[in-house]
Amino acid sequence: MRVIVQRHIRHILADVEAAIPPDGKRDYFRLHRDRFAMLLAAIPPDAGSCALEIGVNPGLFTQALVRAGYCVCGTDLFPEHRAELWRRLGVEVRRWNIDTEPPPYPPESFDLIIFSEVIEHLANPPIDALATMRELLVPGGYLLISTPNQFYLKSRLRVLADILLLRPFEHDDEFQHWANLKAEARYYTHSRLYSMRQICWMLDQAGLVVQQRIYGDPWERVGLEWSRLLRHPHRWLGKALLWGATRAIPPARSMLLIVAQRPGVRRRPGRT
Template sequence: MIAGDDVLCGTIAAVIARRHINRIIADIGASIPLDGKRDYFRLHQSRFADLLAAIPPDAGGRALEIGVNPGLFTQILVRAGYHVRGTDLFPEHRAELWRSLGVEVRRWNIDTEPPPYPPASFDLVFFSEVIEHLANPPIDALATIRELLVPGGYLVLSTPNQFYLKSRLRTMMDIILLRPFEHDEEFRRWAGLKAEARYYTHSRLYSMRQLCWMLEQSGFAIIRRRYCDPWERVGLEWHRLPRYPHRWLTKALLWSVTRAIPPARSMLLVVARRPPA
């Protein structure tokens, strides 16, 4: 009975934690002005919830968010009680928001520059939807993140899944229709990118095995790995069904398939730890 009670208590605690996360995210969403980033928030709110839920319960409160723009997840972290600092290629784009939040944001290109903070400055680092934009192989960047963490500190990392079902279906259609995998317009846009503008596009995607291997090569211990489905849920709000029935039903079918086949989901999420000293 003790084991059963432990499982029940753990389930109840998880439900309470998720409700708290959903409340924080709903509060931030309601506070976004009409001329703000509401569309971005609608697209990314499920990802934000997955990231917040992934934080280990014993993580400390000093958090670094790498790639803070447009600042919505930064607001969520502040509301959740973390002492947040951030880095970005263009911190000036949301300077007023950083001031209002009391968050220091420093310029940093993690792909090419030394870190703007000393080693062992943070208990927790968020590296969400960034690694796929790096032009160089990410192992050095991941090793730099490890050094920024205190011994025993955590990295929460997310990136699109190379084997997302929707992407694989699109590739199959390209093969059947004899189309190039990279459409001409997308290729020309990529070919014309210069300097830091190249970071606006994806350099490459990764599988879960590749991602975990790079983390281990960088000196991390993998604590948790999970296939998440935030992008499948976008557009499945009930009020959209009468307006876009065919699109809604297609999305619902895709979501039902990826729920049954986790490795086909849209996002990889890994929690890794710098080994304790």
């Protein structure tokens, strides 16, 4: 049984940040640090130690899992982009386009699957992909999903502003970026967002049992460091008001985090 306490999580993430090279992903880490912390905290204590992370690039959360003591494998559309990092971490990363390819690992290979900020990028409806992940888990294994919340207050306020100002919901620069995407580059943009009810319904359809539903606020916290108050007071106050509002109304927070379980009696995973 593995319990990751908050103090341990802080140390894990501090170690990951310290290892980022100067030309690495420091801004990305700062933006996603609270998401990483919430994912680690949500892993059930009886989840076992064999984990699969789907969509590993750029590898920062992969490093956190390794430092937390998990035996990690990964999948990605472009595993070659961080080949040296995977070698250094001792993490096997195989290519997998979830929409079009069979899984690169056999059934019942993992105790735990991390599927974070990926489901909103899939081009096809995700139920089949979720059912495939169920098969990759051992009986009793866990699937952790995080994804942006369709009901995020900031997004709803933006829609309201677009209506009042007679603007399109999708701004021209966003549309042009999407229209120029080719082949697998389309996975760099969101296909759609989901509500908590929709995600939980799809998990049920895929044969998984939802054990925990969490409304997370990692994006609201970004930019609320006290050092920024004097430099950008109006922006800081706006962010603080948004964070306060979503603290009071959890379903309006920025992230959905769901823990689901494959039914059955747990046994050790076998993998080839």
